[in-house]
Every structure is written in C-alpha cells, then in structure tokens.
Amino acid sequence: MNAAIFAVVVLLPILAGVLIPLLPFRNRTAMMIYIEAAVLINSVLVFTALLHRPEDAFVLFRFTGNLSISFRLDGLGTVFAGIVSALWPLATLYAFEYMKHENHEKIFFMFYTITYGVTLGIALSEDIVTMYCFYEMLTLVTLPLILHTLTREAVLASRTYLYYSLGGAAFAFIGMVFILSYGTTSNFVPGGVLDIARLGDHTNRLLIVYVLCFCGFSVKAAMFPFSGWLPKAGVAPTPVTALLHAVAVVKAGAFTVMRVTYYSFGTDFLRGTWAQYVVMALVVFTIVYGCSRALKETHLKRRLAWSTVSNLSYILFGVVMMTPLGLVGALSHMIFHAVMKICSFFCAGAVIYKTGRNYIHELNGFGRKMPKVFIIFTISGMALMGVPGLCGFISKWNLVKAAVDSKNPLAYAGIAALLVSALLTAIYMLSISVRAFFPGRDFDYSTIQDVEDPNWMMMLPLVIFVIAMFCFGLHSAPVIRGLESIAALM
Numbered sequence: 001m002n003a004a005i006f007a008v009v010v011l012l013p014i015l016a017g018v019l020i021p022l023l024p025f026r027n028r029t030a031m032m033i034y035i036e037a038a039v040l041i042n043s044v045l046v047f048t049a050l051l052h053r054p055e056d057a058f059v060l061f062r063f064t065g066n067l068s069i070s071f072r073l074d075g076l077g078t079v080f081a082g083i084v085s086a087l088w089p090l091a092t093l094y095a096f097e098y099m100k101h102e103n104h105e106k107i108f109f110m111f112y113t114i115t116y117g118v119t120l121g122i123a124l125s126e127d128i129v130t131m132y133c134f135y136e137m138l139t140l141v142t143l144p145l146i147l148h149t150l151t152r153e154a155v156l157a158s159r160t161y162l163y164y165s166l167g168g169a170a171f172a173f174i175g176m177v178f179i180l181s182y183g184t185t186s187n188f189v190p191g192g193v194l195d196i197a198r199l200g201d202h203t204n205r206l207l208i209v210y211v212l213c214f215c216g217f218s219v220k221a222a223m224f225p226f227s228g229w230l231p232k233a234g235v236a237p238t239p240v241t242a243l244l245h246a247v248a249v250v251k252a253g254a255f256t257v258m259r260v261t262y263y264s265f266g267t268d269f270l271r272g273t274w275a276q277y278v279v280m281a282l283v284v285f286t287i288v289y290g291c292s293r294a295l296k297e298t299h300l301k302r303r304l305a306w307s308t309v310s311n312l313s314y315i316l317f318g319v320v321m322m323t324p325l326g327l328v329g330a331l332s333h334m335i336f337h338a339v340m341k342i343c344s345f346f347c348a349g350a351v352i353y354k355t356g357r358n359y360i361h362e363l364n365g366f367g368r369k370m371p372k373v374f375i376i377f378t379i380s381g382m383a384l385m386g387v388p389g390l391c392g393f394i395s396k397w398n399l400v401k402a403a404v405d406s407k408n409p410l411a412y413a414g415i416a417a418l419l420v421s422a423l424l425t426a427i428y429m430l431s432i433s434v435r436a437f438f439p440g441r442d443f444d445y446s447t448i449q450d451v452e453d454p455n456w457m458m459m460l461p462l463v464i465f466v467i468a469m470f471c472f473g474l475h476s477a478p479v480i481r482g483l484e485s486i487a488a489l490m
Contacts, residue, residue, distance in 0.1 A: 002054060003054040003056040003057060003058035003071070003072070005045060005048070005049045005054065006049065006054075006058045006071035006072070006073060006124050007058050007060050007071060008045060009042055009046050009117075009120055009124075010071065010117050010118075010120050010121045010124060011117060012038065012042050012045070012117065013039065013042050013114060013116040013117035013120070014114050014117035016034075016038035016042075017109070017110045017111065017112070017113030017114035017115075017116075017117070018110065018114065020034075020035065020106050020109050020110040020113065021106040021107060021110055028105075031105075031106070031109070032096050035092060035096075035109055035113060036089065036092055036096075038113065039089050039113065039116060040089050042085070042116065042117075043085040043086070043088060043089050046084075046085040047082070047085060049081075050073070050081065050082060053073050053078070054073065056072075057070050057071065057072040057126045058070060058071045058072070063129075066180075066185070066186050067129050067180075067186065068127070068130070069129070069130050069133060070125075070126040070127060071124040071125065071130070072124065072125075072126035072187075073124055074188070075485065075486035075489065076188075076255070076258060076259070076262075076263070076331075076486060077123045077124055077125075078486075079331050079334065079335065079483070079486070080122070080123040080251065080252075080255045080334075081120055081123040081124060083247065083251065083334070083335055083338050084119050084120060084123060084247055084251075085120070087246070087247050087338060087339075087342060088116050088243075088247070090460075090461040090464060090465075091239055091242060091243055091247070091342065091461070092112070092239075093457055093460065093461060094239055094242075094346055094349070094457065094458055094461045095109070095112065095237075095239035096457055097353070097454065097458050098237060098239050098349055098353050098458070099237060102148075102149075102237065104148065107144070108145065108148055108237070111141050111142070111144045111145050112145065112240070112243075115138070115141050115142055115145070115243070115248055118134055118137045118138050119134075119138065119247070119248045119252060121133075121134035121137070122134045122138065122252050122255065122256065123255070125188070125259075126187055126188065127185075127186040127187045127188060128176050128179055128180075128186055128188070128259070128264055129176065129180075129186055131188075131259060132169075132172060132173065135169070135172070135217075135220075135252065135256060138220075138248065138249060138252055139161075139165040139166070139169070142161075142240075142244065142248065142249055143158055143161065143162055145236055145237075145240040145244075146158045146161055146233050146235070146240065146244075147236075148236060148237060148240070149235065149236070149237070153232075153235040154235045154236065156232070157229075157232040157233050157234075157235045157236070160228065160229045160232050161229045161232070161233055163229075164219050164226055164228070164229040165219060165220065165229075167216075167219065167226075168215070168216040168218070168219025168220065168226065169216065169219075171212045171215055171216025171217075171219075172213055172216035172256070174209055174212050174213065174216070175209055175210065175212060175213025175214075175216065175217075175260060175264075178206060178209045178213075179193065179194075179260075179264045179265070182194055182195060182198055182199060182202070182206065183195060188259055188264065189263060190262065190263060190489040191262075191263075191267075191268065191489075192262070192263065192265050192266015192267070192268065192269060193263075193264055194206070194264075194265060194266055194269055196269075206265070206269075207270075207273055207274065207275040208275075210260075210261075210265050210270060210275050211275050211278055211279060213265075214257060214260070214261070214279050215279075215282075217253055217256040217257045217260065218253060218257055218282075218316065220249050220250060220252055220253030220256075221250055221253030221254045221257060221312045221313075221315070221316060222250060222253070222286075222290075222308065222309045222312055223282055223283065223286050223312070223313060223316060224282060224285055224286040224289050224290075224309075224313075227286065227289075227290065227309045230244070230250070230305050230306075230308060231293075231297075231302040231305040231306055231309075233305070234299070234301040234302050234304075234305050237349075238301070238345060238346065238348065238349025238352060238353070241301060241305070241345060241349075242341075242342045242345035242346055242349065246308070246337070246338050246341040246342035246345060247338055250308060250312050251334060251338060253312070254315045254316060254319070254330070254334055255334070257316060257319055258327070258330065258331075261320070261322065262319075262322075262327060267322035267323070271322045276322060277410055279316075279320050280320040280321075280408070280410045280411070280414070281410060283316045283317045283320055283414070284313075284317065284410065284413055284414045284417045285417075286310065286312075286313035286316075287310050287313045287317065287414070287417040287418065287420075287421050288310075288417050288420055288421060288424075289309070289310070290306050290307065290308070290309030290310030290311070290312075290313065290421075291306070291307070291310045291420070291421045291425060291428070292424065293306040293309070294307045294309075294424070294425075294428045295424050297428075298359055298360050299358055299359055299360070300348050300351070300352070300357075300358055300359065300363070301345070301348055301352075301358070303360065303428060303432075304341070304344055304345055304348060307341070307344075307425065307428070307429070310421055310425075311333070311337050311341065312337075314330075314333045314337070314395070314396070314399060314418070314421075315330045315333050315334050315337070316330070317329075317330075317399060317403075317414050317417075317418075318330025318331075318333065318398075318399050318402060321402050321403060321406045321411055323402060323405065323406050324484075324487035324488060325398070325401060325405050325406070326402040326403075326406065327483075327486070327487040328402065328480065328483045328487045329395065329398035329399035329402045330399075331483045331486065331487070332395040332398050332476075332479070332480060332483055333395035333396070333398075333399065335395075335472075335479065336383075336391035336392060336394065336395045336469075336472055337384075337392075337395070339391065339465050339468045339469055339472070340380050340383045340384050340391065340392055340465075340469060341380075341384075342465065343376065343377075343380040343462060344377060344380040344381065344384070344429075346458070346461060346462055346465070347373050347374070347376055347377035347380065348377075349458075350370070350373045350453070350454045350458050350462075351363065351366065351370065351373065353454060353458070354370070354451060354452065354453075354454055355448075355451055360432055360435065361435075363432060363435055363436050364435055364436070364439035364440075364443055364448075365436065365439040365443050365445055365448055366436045366448065366451055367433065367437035367438075368437065368445065369445075369451035369452060370436075370451060370452065370453050371453070372453045372459060372462075373453055373454070373459075373462070374436045374437065376462045376463070376465075377432070377433065377436075378433040379466050379469065380429075380465070380466070380469065381425075381429030381430055381432070381433060382429075382430075383469045384425050384429060385425045385426045385429065385430075386425075388473075389470070389473050389474060390469050390470065390472075390473040391468070391469050391470075391472035391473045391476065392469075392473075394473060394476045396418060396422070398480070399414075399418065400415055400418060403415050
C-alpha cells in the first residue's frame with residue numbers, strides 16, 4: 001500500500017468537514033448520511049492502512065531543511081489511530097440524535113468532523129514538528145465546539161481552555177526546539193534521538209526542558225496543576241465532552257507525552273534522574289486529586305470529568321515508569337479507558353438529552369425509567385473501578401505489575417494511589433447507580449413519569465461499548481501481546 005494513504009486519511013475528514021456548511025443538503029437526513037459516510041469511509045481507510053502498514057513515510061510538504069509535515073505509521077501510532085477510528089463513527093451517530101434540537105448544527109458538525117482528521121494527524125506524525133503543528137491545530141478546531149452554545153459558561157470555559165492550551169503549547173515548543181538542537185533527527189525513533197556527544201555539561205538543562213515539555217503536553221492530559229480546564233469544558237454538548245474526555249484531546253495529550261518520553265528524549269537518558277521523580281510525583285498526586293474532586297462534585301458531567309483527570313494520570317503513571325512494562329500498562333489503559341469513559345459520558349448525555357437533569361441529586365428513580373442506560377452506566381462504573389472480568393481490571397493490573405517490576409520507590413506510592421483511586425471510584429460511580437435504582441420507599445415515581453430510554457441512535461453505541469468492555473476484560477491477551485511487541489522496541 002502506498003504511503004500517500006496517510007495524507008488521505010488526515011485530509012479527507014478535514015475537507016469533508018469544510019464542505020458541510022457549503023453543500024446544499026436537501027434535508028437533515030441527507031446531511032447525516034453525508035457525514036456518517038465520510039467518517040465511516042475514513043475509518044475503513046485507516047484500518048486498511050493499519051492492517052497493510054506501509055513502511056515508507058509520506059512528506060506532505062517541506063518547510064526547510066529537516067522541518068516538514070510528514071506522516072508515518074509505527075506501533076504507537078497504530079494504537080492511537082485505531083482508538084480514534086473505531087470510536088469516531090459511533091460518536092458521530094450518537095451526535096446526530098443529541099444535536100437534533102441544537103442551533104448551528106452544520107457549524108458544529110463541520111468542526112466535529114475536522115477534529116477527526118486533525119487527531120489522526122497527531123497519531124500519524126513522523127516527527128515532532130508535524131506532531132506539534134497538529135497538536136496546535138487540535139486546540140483551534142475544538143475551541144468552537146466548546147463555545148458552541150454561546151452561553152456565558154461556554155465563553156468562560158472556552159477562554160480557560162484556550163489559555164491553558166496556549167500555555168502548554170509554549171512549554172511544548174521549548175521541548176521541540178531543544179530536541180531539534182540536540183537530537184540527531186526530528187523523527188520519532190524508539191529509544192530517543194538525543195546525541196549524547198553533543199550534550200556535554202548540558203544534561204541538567206535538558207532535564208529541565210523535559211519537565212517543561214512533559215508539563216506542556218500534559219495540559220491536554222489534564223495533569224495537576226493544569227486540570228482546571230477539563231471540568232469547565234463540560235458545558236459543551238455531550239458528543240463534544242465525550243470526545244474531549246475520552247478520545248481526541250485528552251488522549252492526544254497522553255500520546256504526545258509518550259512520544260517525547262520514549263521516542264525523543266529517550267528513557268535511557270531520563271530513567272533514574274530527578275526529572276523522572278518530579279513528573280512521577282505530579283502524576284501520582286493527580287491520580288488521588290482527581291478522584292477526590294470527583295467524590296465532592298454534584299454535577300453529573302463534571303464528576304465524570306474529574307474522574308477523567310484521575311484516569312488520565314493512570315496512563316501517565318505508566319509512561320513515567322519509563323520501562324517496557326510501564327508502556328504496556330499506559331497503552332492498555334489508554335485503549336480501555338477510551339471505551340469506558342466515552343460509554344459513561346454517553347449515558348450521562350442520554351439522561352441530559354431526555355430529561356434536562358444535570359445534577360446527581362436529580363437522578364432519583366431514573367434507573368427504573370431508563371433501565372438500559374443505567375445498567376450500562378453501572379457496568380462502565382464497575383469497569384472504571386477495576387472489577388475483574390471488565391477491561392479496567394486488565395489495565396490496572398498491568399500498571400501495578402509494571403510498578404512492582406520497576407523497583408522505583410515512588411512507583412510503590414503510585415500503587416497506593418491506584419488502590420485509593422479504586423475505592424473512591426467505587427463510591428462516586430456506584431452512588432449514582434444506587435440513587436437511580438433505589439430512591440427509597442416513599443419516592444413518587446409520578447414525578448418522573450415522562451423519563452424513558454433514548455432511541456437506537458443513542459443506544460447502539462452504548463451497547464457496542466459495553467460489549468467491548470466485556471470482550472477486552474475476558475479476552476485481552478491478543479491486545480496485550482500487540483502492546484508488548486510495541487514496548488519491546490524501547
């Protein structure tokens with residue numbers, strides 16, 4: 001297969017999205033068919049490329065010297081591109097029903113579809129320059145999605161998101177400049193690209209730069225103290241927040257951190273240094289901090305957002321162990337968390353869409369009226385807790401195994417953080433389900449007589465996600481073997 005397929009799958013959703021407000025669709029159904037067809041065709045092309053991976057790179061254009069926009073598919077990119085391409089068609093189908101009564105629908109779907117292409121641009125980047133350019137583009141195309149409702153809360157949330165993202169990009173830019181200055185190439189190479197002979201007495205300077213770069217890219221992964229933007233972004237429509245919190249933005253943050261740690265700076269340079277302990281301390285703290293904030297939160301989507309803050313640092317915890325086993329744990333949780341969290345957000349979105357209720361105390365008795373949604377929500381909560389038989393258990397087991405194997409004292413503190421997080425997750429997720437199914441003997445069901453499960457366009461993605469949670473939980477061996485082969489290159 002020709003490497004030009006990489007450029008096609010990046011540019012096709014961008015072009016298809018740009019055309020949405022320009023095409024004279026006969027009716028809304030025609031627009032829906034066009035959008036879903038474009039997304040599905042692109043996903044098919046991506047999986048074709050994953051199965052028949054071209055070895056060559058494709059240079060879209062060259063700035064000067066070794067600075068170019070170029071694409072290549074390696075093992076790490078395969079994981080991220082696979083997640084994005086598998087979930088985007090389902091998220092789009094869900095969005096059709098959710099956005100039915102919203103204004104400016106064409107503009108919404110324009111940016112929603114463009115985001116698909118931009119996210120794939122990050123996944124398929126051959127070098128740090130390409131990744132940085134698409135990382136910045138991701139901020140620009142998701143900003144209008146957060147701003148979509150144009151309410152005061154949406155405006156304030158979009159400003160916060162922009163300020164955090166631009167600040168993070170500035171730190172990430174510093175890292176890119178130093179990689180270009182001290183690296184043998186701008187391309188991503190397993191093990192890193194730093195030229196040790198050129199470092200001289202600049203080792204500490206490079207370690208400072210790594211911490212800055214890590215924090216810069218971790219803004220999108222919502223690591224403390226840069227996590228404030230994520231719960232505020234919950235004012236956006238649920239199809240947006242689900243992608244922000246489960247697939248596109250936050251996973252892009254985790255993915256870029258993996259790239260600079262394992263493929264640019266290199267773990268041989270970083271492991272055992274003070275820089276590793278600094279970033280690991282931030283990550284371990286964020287695991288507990290995010291769960292603690294989720295436990296206090298009474299707004300449904302914001303509670304799930306704080307849960308995301310914690311779970312993203314699970315992924316980063318695997319990364320900062322800087323071992324092959326750590327990378328396996330990070331990648332497995334990146335895959336499984338995407339399924340678990342998009343499912344729980346879509347359940348929350350179904351409740352909000354059908355009832356207009358946003359707060360947890362308003363959900364009393366909903367489990368009897370929306371049984372399908374709340375059964376699936378409960379299963380996703382159990383998966384996030386790490387109940388055996390569901391996918392969350394597998395990724396948490398891999399992370400704990402990697403932490404023990406690393407023999408890093410701070411990693412042992414990370415194990416304790418994971419255990420505390422599991423307990424808090426059980427409380428803040430299952431308390432919602434208990435309230436929904438067991439509101440009390442004196443509860444008056446006539447107050448929620450109009451509450452019901454949504455239609456098939458919302459239910460189909462939820463059913464697929466819950467099946468995936470069980471499949472990954474009960475038969476994850478092929479996935480883990482694939483991740484181990486990727487990590488073995490480090």
